Amino acid sequence: MTFELDLLAVPKAVPEVRRLLRHHSCEVRLCASELLTNVIDHLGEGTPVTVRVLVTDHGHTRVEVTDPDPRALPVLLRATTTDESGRGLALLDAMAQRWGVEQGVDRKTVWCELEAPGQGTATLPHGRGSGGPPQRWP
Template sequence: MIFELDLFAVPKAVPEVQRLLRHHSCEVRLCVSELLANVIDHLGEGTPVTVRVLRTDQGHTRVEVTDPDPRALPVLLRAAATDESGRGLALLDAVAQRWGVEQGADRKTVWCELEGPGSGTAMAPRRHTGVGGR
């Protein structure tokens, strides 16, 4: 585990999490932001989530966002040029090598994997709490 953070998904938490991930690649920060935005948009502000950034056995970076609603599944849309939304998962799909959803009885985790370590520095495992009021 490189990074784990429990928080409430609110708009002000997104830049705070990006700041905490400042040593990670812009792709990692983009994926976390898009996954948090999806929770806010589709489950509502204040939804409790856990954000994780991990290294896989293959040396890739895995980004995960876990929320308490196993029924609200992400859908990859192809937004038209005039659409004001619907590009989040398309961005994630374009940046990530692969992505998916792991469903549990009382939660789901939306994840993506990025090529390479995703961090400019080696970081010790750490767990943060408190961003977004949780």
Template sequence: MTTWELNLLATPKAVPEVRHLLRRHAYDVRLCASELLTNVVDHVGEGTPVTVRVTVTGGGHTRVEVTDPGTRSLPVLLQPTADTDESGRGLALIEALVLRWGVEYDRGHKTVWCELEGEAPPSTVQEPSAPVGSSR
């Protein structure tokens, strides 16, 4: 099992930066990480400390996790319609892409996770050179 992990503040600027750091992973892995991180920004609050984790399991699956302290803000799978706004579709998108997803609670934190088929090339994922979401 190989894990890539990054602690950062959830900001709109951090979303594309994390996606860039994961550029050697499959598109669906990057998309899931982006959607889960965006959900923290939108529903828990900008500047929330989070951990983004991508784990390639021995069974050939990739698990994407975002952990935050917002235990009162629960993810809700909405069924978007043509009449609804563009927002609120993130979990529906994840639901369509992944094998399974869920939420785990532990010591005042929640982790929203999803699991995809396929294995990413973990040895080629770039490590961050500066704190993500910080101003340089």
């Protein structure tokens, strides 16, 4: 089953998306929240986005957020204990099997994949999210 929602990235949309995803795991809801919050923080309130949750051919859950700015790429930071922000992608990187960015001419999609409940942990050859080109499953 695929979930897809077009909306404006505004702070009140974050809890609404979590509510709409209430039948998914807390990890899915958290990843969708973090990806949506990144759009608000880095592109600005009111940016049009599409949030998608789908199951891959490998049985993983994929969370995607597409926005209209292919140039503003996510950067995985290592926040210090005194930093007030900068932990969103680190949290996503810790939870996801892998994550990445797909760039188009007039948009980008930031995505992550989570293992389905009950699956074992997969080992990826290059770590999780590099922020580089999407990693492919063998």
